Amino acid sequence: MSRRLTALNTLLRLIARPRLSHVRDPQEARRDFARTARLVFRAPPYSLWLPGAVRGEAEGAPEIPGLWISCGPVRQRHVILYLHGGGYTTGSPDTHRGMLARLSKLSGLRVFAPDYRLAPEHPAPAALEDAQAAWDGLVALGYEPERIVLAGDSAGGGLAFALLARLCAAGTPPALAIGLAPWVDLAGGGASLAENAGRDALLPAARFEDLVRLYAGTLPRNDVRLSPLYADFPDPPPVLLQVSESEILRDDTLRLEARLRDFGAEVTLQTWPDAPHVFQIFDGWVPEARDALEGAAAEIRRRLAEIAPADQG
Template sequence: MSQDIDDEVVLRGTSSIPLSPDERRRAVALRELFARFWGAATGEPRAVYDTFVSGSPLADGVTFDPVDEADVHGWWVRPKEAGAGRAILFLHGGGYVQGTAAAYRGFVSQVAGRARIAALAIDYPLAPEMTLPAAPNAALAAWDWLVGQGYDRIAVVGDSAGGGLSLVTLANLARRADGPAPVAGVVFSPWTDLTLSGPSMSDPAVQDPLIGREYLQDCSRIYAGALDVGDPLASPLFGDLRGLPPLLIQVGTDERLLDDATRYAARATEAGVPVRLEVWDGLHHVFQFDVAHLDSSRRALDRAAAFLRRAFAS
């Protein structure tokens, strides 16, 4: 990790990060790969999604061990350099209707390996089989399990719907009177508003190649179940954000969830939370997956890792 990245990634403020012409061309070519994949994809939707997200390569020097406990199911992702007592709780995306910890091992290893912190990626209950509050309850159970295993320095990290669930989890933990407090939260393209009220959700200038409004609307409805989609358990944007730990939020300008990220960052800042918001020009939903194709993906993960290391060291 270069010193300039560590110096650049501070705990507060907003950065707008441009693309070079060469990187923009690579991003356009990647969208063509997406179109070919989804155009040719057949089979059960959850299996197809897992195939897509498992394309993020496994990081070197990281081991993987399954966890199958009464209240926690998922995978440990452990870099060789990981120290004792520190962990990342990772919550995966997939619109709350798909995604598995196993499929996310490559992506989680890219985060954990760079940060040099062990990560527990969990499987939480998916809709429509299970609705709220099943997923937040599973996240809290995983947190408690980590604490019971002797981890007292924990960050929560997630992408997309898992980013929203991460923010819900941090808000739930902030209301607790005892136990260790989270050291940080890092969220990639978080889904914070299941009412879909953000301007980017319907902006014709946004050409998100991975998720659309109709998909999100369907996921929102079946995940919320009997709860209103604006309930803070579903939409952390509308919750009490006081007492949250330092946050890093990364989002691309060319995605439906752009305003979910920017509005959440603004509300958290107003609530006194140290927030670092990074808006990456011209990039798509959870572009950090694409470490094999984009320098921007690698840079974004380097910055996220620097943020985490600084938070754990403070």
């Protein structure tokens, strides 16, 4: 573990985790996250962020706003659909745009990050319906499913795998699915929720029930729209999972890996011994974040090369 990561863990335990333990107003939490993103999260030079929207072809399909994010040359016929984290109550494409610009630069792909609806104003399954609509909108723009990478972190990772279950059932899976510490079990069945309660540098385990209550609405907590750990994934695409061994959501990732393998998925699991939840967002501050993003980008390039080795467009 690098000295920078050790320092980051200390700062998060002293400042961020106590704040997350006590803030109760979602609007205040959103302002905190947005402020942190502006002041702390870094983006590579020449990053480009363009507001936009996508809409599916079906009659009455909703328009989903978001950000088109790129850095450097990108392949025109391929795209990353990225669903941001934030416990389903905070976060936005803006809070993640620095990390996603780096992922674009490393992978050579443009990213579309939808601004999906948040709880408690819009409880489940609103966010998942927006994720589905964003996928449909990209397909309507001409992106073939096998040229789309589906990705997300934390709650956005949960959305990504809930959407993946739908896409697998429909026979239209993406080229690759990526989860950065995805939150895939709102029923709270992972042992790490208690085992790592004292080790997690960022997430306070005591707030788990509060977030679930805000997002779940009237749905049972093991409903696959909330908890894709319990979903079926027929004929899944390759999957990349990244997680820290010290975070409370560790077992969500480990159990998801096993679940996907049961359905025949080729799963690559990358772990770090002591890093904060979604540490990748601290790219530019800690070397482990860049290592993780480079690993994700390498997997993207490898998979797309296998699908269309001669296609550079």
